[in-house]
Amino acid sequence: MRLALLTLHFLMDFSQFDKILFPEMTGWLLAAKIFFILFEAGVIAFIVYVWATTIYLKRLFVFDLVEFFTFRAWGVRIIDNDWIKIKKRLITKNAREMRTAIIEADRLVNDVLTRLAFEGKDLADKLERPKAECFSDLDGMKAADAIYQKLAGDPKMAMDYQEAKTAILSFEQGLKDVSAFKDK
Numbered sequence: 001m002r003l004a005l006l007t008l009h010f011l012m013d014f015s016q017f018d019k020i021l022f023p024e025m026t027g028w029l030l031a032a033k034i035f036f037i038l039f040e041a042g043v044i045a046f047i048v049y050v051w052a053t054t055i056y057l058k059r060l061f062v063f064d065l066v067e068f069f070t071f072r073a074w075g076v077r078i079i080d081n082d083w084i085k086i087k088k089r090l091i092t093k094n095a096r097e098m099r100t101a102i103i104e105a106d107r108l109v110n111d112v113l114t115r116l117a118f119e120g121k122d123l124a125d126k127l128e129r130p131k132a133e134c135f136s137d138l139d140g141m142k143a144a145d146a147i148y149q150k151l152a153g154d155p156k157m158a159m160d161y162q163e164a165k166t167a168i169l170s171f172e173q174g175l176k177d178v179s180a181f182k183d184k
Helices: 002-013 013-020 029-051 055-070 079-092 095-115 123-127 130-134 136-151 161-177
Strands: none
Touching: 029 055, 079 095, 079 161, 095 123, 095 136, 095 161, 123 130, 123 136, 136 161
């Protein structure tokens, strides 16, 4: 019992802790403490200065904030306006406009996948990689890219509206799968 009271008395006496945690600072010990406090303040000031003046760190901070609040990867830009233009070209049912729509859609999908770090030199190569398994209609996207490849090889190729519409819808589904649209 006496040991318990002695232990309790020792725990209640904080003067011993004050001597251990805050010893008297005199002479060189005081000079060393002041030096290290100033050094630490200088390091903190340097870090804040670098963070405030470099674009790279600001970008990373902004990228993280945007990704957090939009629930969308930074590399994907909102492409709604571009996609509306492509669909308007398709609706005209003009062969030249439909060809242009397919070419623009293929390039847009390729650009989005490049920004999302899909490896490959072109869209066909990117769709052959294992990362492309995230697409719900991978075969449709490959078929749409094949149509683009035919158009790139023969610009005067006859274009069927249904074929162009299928290609555009396949590209659209691929863009939806990677959340490239604002609200879709």
